[in-house]
Amino acid sequence: MAREMMYMDAINAAIIEEMQRDENVIFYGQNMAMTERDPMLKKFGKDRVRLTPISETAEIGIGIGAAMTGLRPIVELWMSEFMLVAFAQVLNEAPRLRYMSGGQVKVPLVLKAGFGFCAGWAGQHSNCIYHSMMGIPGLKVVVPSTPADAKGLMAAAIRDDNPVVYLHSYMLTLDKGQVPDGEYVVPLGVADVKRAGTDITIVAVGWMVKKAMAAAERLAQEGISAEVVDPRSLAPLDVKTIVASVKKTGRVVLVDQAPRHSSAAAVIAGEIAEHAFEHLRAPVKMVTALDASVPYSEPLENFVVPNEEKIVQAVKAVLANQEVAA
Amino acid sequence: MAREMMYMDAINAAIIEEMQRDENVIFYGQNMAMTERDPMLKKFGKDRVRLTPISETAEIGIGIGAAMTGLRPIVELWMSEFMLVAFAQVLNEAPRLRYMSGGQVKVPLVLKAGFGFCAGWAGQHSNCIYHSMMGIPGLKVVVPSTPADAKGLMAAAIRDDNPVVYLHSYMLTLDKGQVPDGEYVVPLGVADVKRAGTDITIVAVGWMVKKAMAAAERLAQEGISAEVVDPRSLAPLDVKTIVASVKKTGRVVLVDQAPRHSSAAAVIAGEIAEHAFEHLRAPVKMVTALDASVPYSEPLENFVVPNEEKIVQAVKAVLANQEVAA
Amino acid sequence: MPKKHQLSKDRLVWMFTQMVRIREFEEAVKRAFIEHPGVIRGHAHLGDGAEASIVGSLSTRNKTDLAMPSYRCHGYPIVLGTPLRKMMAEVFGRKDGLCKGFGGSMHLADPAHHFPGTSGIIGQSIAHATGAALTAQVKKTGQVVYCFFGDGASKQGAFFESVNMAAVWKLPIVYVLENNQYQAYTHFSLEDANAVAGDPLSKKAAAFSIPGVTVDGTDPVAVHKAVSKAADRARAGKGPSLVETKFYRLSAHGNVITVPPLPTQFPEHEAVAVYGNKKEFAQWKAKDPVVKFRSRLIKTRALTEANAKRIEDAARAEVKDAVEFALASPLPAPEEAVNYVYA
Amino acid sequence: MPKKHQLSKDRLVWMFTQMVRIREFEEAVKRAFIEHPGVIRGHAHLGDGAEASIVGSLSTRNKTDLAMPSYRCHGYPIVLGTPLRKMMAEVFGRKDGLCKGFGGSMHLADPAHHFPGTSGIIGQSIAHATGAALTAQVKKTGQVVYCFFGDGASKQGAFFESVNMAAVWKLPIVYVLENNQYQAYTHFSLEDANAVAGDPLSKKAAAFSIPGVTVDGTDPVAVHKAVSKAADRARAGKGPSLVETKFYRLSAHGNVITVPPLPTQFPEHEAVAVYGNKKEFAQWKAKDPVVKFRSRLIKTRALTEANAKRIEDAARAEVKDAVEFALASPLPAPEEAVNYVYA
């Protein structure tokens, strides 16, 4: 059975279900569970649901220490940029401790944060920083693009025995979709073909999956069949599924909300260059944010961030096998 | 005129010369200038050369504030991983403040740090984190591989009006090379063809340039002519020079000390896939660290990090146009 | 208080004027969410309630001293002399804004008026302010830096690291911890160890062996007095002080967070909306610093009712003009967005 | 001191024994740089001088209490019961090492003996220790966490953030600030604002309104007393305390940093090598905690000279055996390196 649900509600549903399932799961963060009327606090009690100060280094570090000693913390970090004040804990503590101990400890920790809020939040609150967390041995990173994935990936993240950064797109918060009832786990490290197609592959992440789907729809009306692949996990990255799609279609556009060299798109393009080269019939093409911080004012912001139109144009350019300026 | 100099001495020479040239340049960090006998302190005085506590967030943040108000600080951070405790300052403050102010302020700041110390320093002190600083609009990143570049890029970094992360490879610290006397500036954003060749391009960063040069030497003895390109700046990245080399040779191996998906190699491979595709006669090939943190014990460490032999094998595989496991 | 810090009648009236200008500006911003929906994007944070803290602090500054506030930054430049037109235009994301529409409400900057900029990431700008004080020291400019940050920010590592360094280096800086009793939706008593123990937040000064004092942040004269002392100390080369100004944020943390194109508005104050504590809100509302200071000046005859009205009318007119200017200013051209990335 | 914390003769002898075992282990590690060059890679940091702080603290623990030290971590597991063989094999990078050669000197870990691991990044493990205390509280295990960190680490934001949270949550943790007077090459008086003002570093406790005390860290009984009180408080659900144990690191910060294949060795102590201050070094050398405690126990007849010798010989033999074991243990197979990345 499934039901229609909002993306954000799907995330919460997974957290609640996993907390019901395993009493070692705890949940804390800033500006949550302030009063006894808080529904999560009511359900799970003061020990398991907590309010924290603006102390990300301690919040994440405490999560690590708690995970090393038997709990399974979910840390609510709100915006992913806030993690940067504590990035040593994310990149150089959580994923290293198991390895350095020769496998003696594990760190089952979920770092939950939203990203890419393009809504006039300007230069420090609108970024995509997933690229900086890719390729860190020991660290997993997931980016759901639909309510169902949001639920299934959260469940998987909580059950995983490794640190997982769970990044939800702010722009998808209110989107609705069918979400399976009850236990629903989307395995980490498995990409999803969100739309099948034959002429070209579009690889997109997070909010950009929605834009890519819209672009594919428009292209379909013009007789172009685009396959949309959503990696869902950026680490581990399901290179196999992506490469298989590219091998099938022979062409690929990579869409990413981040600037070009800090995008997952660039890394994926590198993998394609190594593993699908012989099947490519045209150069890969990246559609990314421009090389600028996200500006405040609406026309400026719109100009910097990729959109449906740019995707459509890129697809057409690749199909015409001619390079156009990014 | 030039003279033989060690890599680390070349860096210091540039700092001293620039501090002599411009009294707004200041230099501070942990575990330096502890006593009045310190040569830098003697030369430039207590105001301009300072000792700091283990407070990277404040150290870098103070550098930003000082830069906004008229100084040109160089912050000695020692190991690049230490920057992670203050990564918000590096990724989300220094490069954003000018943009957010609509160009009213500038942040001429140099963050100096060593990286990639493969000498038994284990999982938290041996990493390459440059990848996480690529593609951040407003931020420049340089990685010198020779004493001359070490000097010239430091001079350029200090003179630049933007925040520049200057990353020196610990493994090259004692290497010697010819270094021009006096004023010598290597422009930021310009790659260097470290060795000309015709059969294949090897793109390598930092310590890996040295390994690539050694591999090219060995390959030359077998009649294979490899061109070695050193980006020197990772941001801005000189895609043009890299692509030109690949267009010429038609084949490319990318060497990087970081794990695959956190490497500059992957990003560069993505650019090549978009901009040199038609000229490629074989898939690109990456030689990177394995997907593991750097382990302590020597045989383990050697196994994880790329070496000359792996580069030679990769080049031969590409020339044979057959894929081999990474 | 030492004679030199005694406030003349003119100065008191000037302070009142600035407080009124801040209040009028913030109320106009708040009204804009209703009167001009969609014009303000992102997150806007108001300083109503903080007027005494802001003006009391900045009334002690010398001409070239710097102010480095947090992202809740509207009040400070108003006192420094930044034109309200440019400020409002920036909040509205216009081409004629202070930052040409690149920064918005959280990131006002006006270096020409001694306000280098802000950070939206909590605690980080405390380090920037400390760096500005380093410049003052190295270049011997005689400047003092006024660093403002919230009760919430005092739980971020950047705060402790910065103050320690300022104390060791004896930097010319005054740390004004504006305890408006909330960090977003969280009452400070729920997250601060000093508060949990019933101690003032200024006790944190002991961690650096520097003076720490808590002062009534609804009284601009009390703030002036405490900050004067701290600024004197800074100017004398004796290093930083910590002044906790305790007052109450009178509006909600910020406008409601929504996903575009849903319009966003200002909700009720958290005391009521989150904690259901109407009494707390009413008690502090009764201590409104602008209202209190007005009565006091009238009572002490520093001001007549007529003059007060004139000041208020002038401020209202100035703000109205700013709104009109901002609305008339064009949006920036999209292609502008790639400028100012590099110097 | 309360009766229950009074130390029996046996207990005092046990404490002396642990101190000797630590000292012998550290001296063997130091000697290995000369006797077996190249066997220890990277950076090794010794705890000689810290014996009284380590043993005095851990002598107050209950069976399942956890120790969470910094990267200067050899001493603690020795007290907890970790086999020296496995420890030395890890320091030598061998297959039979505690961490199979993956961690080395800085990253010993032995969760089976209540030592979950360490971080090499200053200050970060203070948060981890606080998290372990959270587990103890949530799971109601009755455990106390002993969190050790250096004077240098007390300038890292992680320290302040963690202690504040522990105080608000009343976590069962004792923060032992081991002030060995140096952070790498820097004397603490050059970087700490409390020290600059002539105050003890335990004054930082005021920032959290928790007990803070400074104790003679060369005296294991004094440390025991102070830490007992703190542990009692933690166990009673009253939250954290800060105990500054002041002593002196007797060896240099670590072996010299070199680029392979250049061999690395232990240099002279920074007091001499950097500051040219032989007197300081000599003064503190005279307060060697192991030597002092030995004489005291003999003077108070808790120990005979013959027993002391026996203990020392046994420790020496144990460490010699550990070195031989470690040397005989094979290096790990290269292909092992891709294991343990994910659980």
Ligand SMILES: Cc1ncc(C[n+]2csc(CCOP(=O)(O)OP(=O)(O)O)c2C)c(N)n1
């Ligand atoms: C590092 C970081 N964490 C979280 C946030 C989200 N945030 C924005 S404002 C705010 C509250 C700040 O409270 P306070 O410092 O008291 O300042 P006030 O809003 O009261 O002026 C928070 C938590 C942030 N911007 N940066």
Ligand SMILES: Cc1ncc(C[n+]2csc(CCOP(=O)(O)OP(=O)(O)O)c2C)c(N)n1
């Ligand atoms: C964040 C960070 N900055 C710098 C370093 C380099 N470093 C390693 S040990 C050390 C000194 C630590 O001093 P202290 O905390 O007093 O501990 P001690 O060595 O005296 O035991 C420093 C600065 C580091 N490891 N991490």
Ligand SMILES: [Mg+2]
């Ligand atoms: Mg506040």
Ligand SMILES: [Mg+2]
């Ligand atoms: Mg120390």
